[in-house]
Amino acid sequence: MKLCLTRSLASLIVAAAAVAALPATPVLADTRSDAREQVEFGINVAQRGLWREAIYRWEKAVELDPHYAAAFNDLGIAYEHEGQLEKARKAYEKAIALEPNNTQIRQNYDLFKEINDRAVQPKDKP
Amino acid sequence: MTARFSRKTNRKLAIAGVAAVIAAFCAACGTELYEVPVETPIPAKLDVSAFQRVLVAGFVAGGTEDVDTNQETVRLLRSQLRTKSELRVIDADPIQLVDVAQEQNKAATADNSLPAEGPSVRTTSAADNTAATALPQKIKDEKDLEPYDRLFANTAYWKRIGEEYQNPLIVTGSVLFTPRTSSGLVTRETEVYDGLGRRRVVPTRIYMERKGFMLRPKFVFIDGRTGATISSLSRREEVLYNAQNETPALSSYFELMDRIVPDFLGTLSTQKIKGTRVLLK
Numbered sequence: 001m002k003l004c005l006t007r008s009l010a011s012l013i014v015a016a017a018a019v020a021a022l023p024a025t026p027v028l029a030d031t032r033s034d035a036r037e038q039v040e041f042g043i044n045v046a047q048r049g050l051w052r053e054a055i056y057r058w059e060k061a062v063e064l065d066p067h068y069a070a071a072f073n074d075l076g077i078a079y080e081h082e083g084q085l086e087k088a089r090k091a092y093e094k095a096i097a098l099e100p101n102n103t104q105i106r107q108n109y110d111l112f113k114e115i116n117d118r119a120v121q122p123k124d125k126p
Numbered sequence: 127m128t129a130r131f132s133r134k135t136n137r138k139l140a141i142a143g144v145a146a147v148i149a150a151f152c153a154a155c156g157t158e159l160y161e162v163p164v165e166t167p168i169p170a171k172l173d174v175s176a177f178q179r180v181l182v183a184g185f186v187a188g189g190t191e192d193v194d195t196n197q198e199t200v201r202l203l204r205s206q207l208r209t210k211s212e213l214r215v216i217d218a219d220p221i222q223l224v225d226v227a228q229e230q231n232k233a234a235t236a237d238n239s240l241p242a243e244g245p246s247v248r249t250t251s252a253a254d255n256t257a258a259t260a261l262p263q264k265i266k267d268e269k270d271l272e273p274y275d276r277l278f279a280n281t282a283y284w285k286r287i288g289e290e291y292q293n294p295l296i297v298t299g300s301v302l303f304t305p306r307t308s309s310g311l312v313t314r315e316t317e318v319y320d321g322l323g324r325r326r327v328v329p330t331r332i333y334m335e336r337k338g339f340m341l342r343p344k345f346v347f348i349d350g351r352t353g354a355t356i357s358s359l360s361r362r363e364e365v366l367y368n369a370q371n372e373t374p375a376l377s378s379y380f381e382l383m384d385r386i387v388p389d390f391l392g393t394l395s396t397q398k399i400k401g402t403r404v405l406l407k
Contacts (some may be wrong), residue, residue, distance in 0.1 A: 036407070043160050043405050070406035077403040084165035097164045104159065104404045112166075115399050118392070 035065035056079050062094075069098035073105045076112065086115050122125060145150040162407040172347060172357050172393050179294035181350065183287060184221035184276045188265025189304035190339070192365065192375035194333045196220055197382075199301050199343065206387055211259035211395035216291055223298065231261050235347055267375070268342065271300050275324070278346045282351035286348025294349040294350040295394075299358065303379055306335045308366055338366035359393055361386045 034093045042057035061071035076091035092109040099105060162306045174180075182203045187195035200220040208215045262270040277283070282298060316323045363382040367373050393396055 039407055042405065046162060046405060048158065075161070077164060077405060080403070081164045084167070085166075102406075104406060108403045110186050110224050111401055111403065115166050115168065115401075 002065075020116050033069065033112065035061040035068050035071060039068070039071050039074060042078075045073070046078065051078050051081050055082070067098055069095045069102060069105065072098065073108060073113055077108060080112050083117075088112060089116060134402050151161060151170065160407075161402050162405055163400065164403050165277045168392060168395075168399060170393060170395050174295055175212065177293075177295040177350075178214060179216055179292070180207055180211070181218065181291050181294045181296050182220075183218075183296050183298045184223045185343075186223045186265070186271065186277065186300040186323070187235070188267075188271055188300070188302045193303060193354050193379050194287075194377070195301045196222070196304045198376070198379060200291055202383055202387070203390065205265065206391060207394070210391050210397070213295065213394065216294055218261065218291070221287075221298075221377070223277060224274070227261055228263075228278065230277065230283070257285070263267040265302070265306065265406055271302055274300060278348070278355055278358075281373050283349045283353065284350070285353030288348075288353060288376065291350065293350040295356075296350050297345060298348060299344045299346040302340075302342040303342075303375075303382075304340050305337065305375075306340045306364060307332070307342045307369075308336045312336070335369035336366040337369050338364065338373070339378040339382065341379065341386070343383075343386060344397060345393070347393070357393070361389060 005082035022052070027062060029038050038057045038061035040052040042061065044055070045051075046054035055075065058075040058078060059069055062075060065071065072091045072095035076088045076095060079091055089112070092105070092112055095102070095105045164313045182200050185196045185199050186325045187199070189195065204215050204217075209215060243252055261273050264273075265271055278298065284298075287296060288294065310333065312334050313329050313331050314385055315327045318326045318328050320326065340362070341364075342360070344358060346355045346358045348354065349356050363385050365378055388397065
């Protein structure tokens with residue numbers, strides 16, 4: 001069990017190193033494919049519960065390709081999970097602006113809005 | 127024979143086609159969409175960082191006598207706070223706030239009726255004057271509850287309670303739990319079978335006699351150090367059943383409180399809302 005965990009951790013680190021090295025590829029490399037690699041890696045780690053690492057990957061992805069709606073959608077979800085609601089809202093809105101007809105993004109955003117509306121009431125201080 | 131073979135082949139081809147479409151759809155979904163569970167933390171509406179402890183003191187309760195609303199509300203809120211907030215919950219007997227308000231009112235009335243001695247004129251504040259207004263002995267509706275609100279503004283009283291329990295956050299307020307009846311047209315979904323025996327569900331408007339309960343709590347949050355009100359939260363929920371149903375009052379009370387408790391907890395502590403989202407590649 002322990003060995004298995006160590007192995008999967010090692011493979012994750014190797015994969016991380018490989019993905020991290022991606023931006024260093026030649027200038028002519030396809031930025032969308034680089035961004036996609038980051039998004040895929042982000043999904044992989046998010047599914048393991050490593051949301052901060054996922055945020056790091058998806059932030060990189062949108063930096064590489066600022067027109068990548070899926071990356072903004074994923075970033076919105078991660079920010080939401082981390083309680084960074086304002087950042088989540090911006091990310092979702094950017095994703096919708098890029099792909100207004102994407103029902104999945106819209107559905108995620110609607111669910112987020114429902115929660116966000118409850119959270120953004122003014123705080124009373126004693 | 128040929129016809130039979132051809133029918134068989136056609137059926138196989140159709141099944142294969144459908145399977146291929148499903149497989150393609152699943153493959154497409156499997157590679158592009160990832161459903162993940164998320165827990166969104168919602169920060170507390172009230173900043174209670176100054177308090178380590180909370181005292182759910184008691185409530186001015188009114189309405190039906192089938193449920194001891196004061197006792198039940200205190201018990202429910204304490205148990206919820208114990209499991210879903212970081213504040214330590216103080217265990218103490220619930221205060222009978224109706225009695226406290228009545229006593230305060232009596233004292234204020236007696237105070238006001240004292241004759242002025244000599245040349246000195248006793249000045250009475252606006253609070254004293256309102257305190258002298260009679261409080262209804264039996265609380266039946268919202269109007270009866272209103273005069274009790276001044277109890278929550280009595281900072282001296284709440285400061286004393288705060289001192290007694292080492293300055294906690296105090297949760298108090300009023301709870302009105304009353305029976306309700308209603309009659310009229312309601313939309314219900316009914317099953318309809320057509321001539322071919324196919325089932326359909328159609329909305330139908332029917333006249334119904336219904337009865338149930340209305341719960342109207344008002345939670346008041348008081349700073350135990352000063353006795354001042356920090357915030358308050360009012361909610362109103364109602365549940366109606368078919369008049370033939372004999373639903374116990376206590377079960378209706380819990381059904382209605384179930385709808386209100388998340389808001390109450392959200393005022394005092396960070397709540398995590400569970401859900402799912404779809405990650406995209």
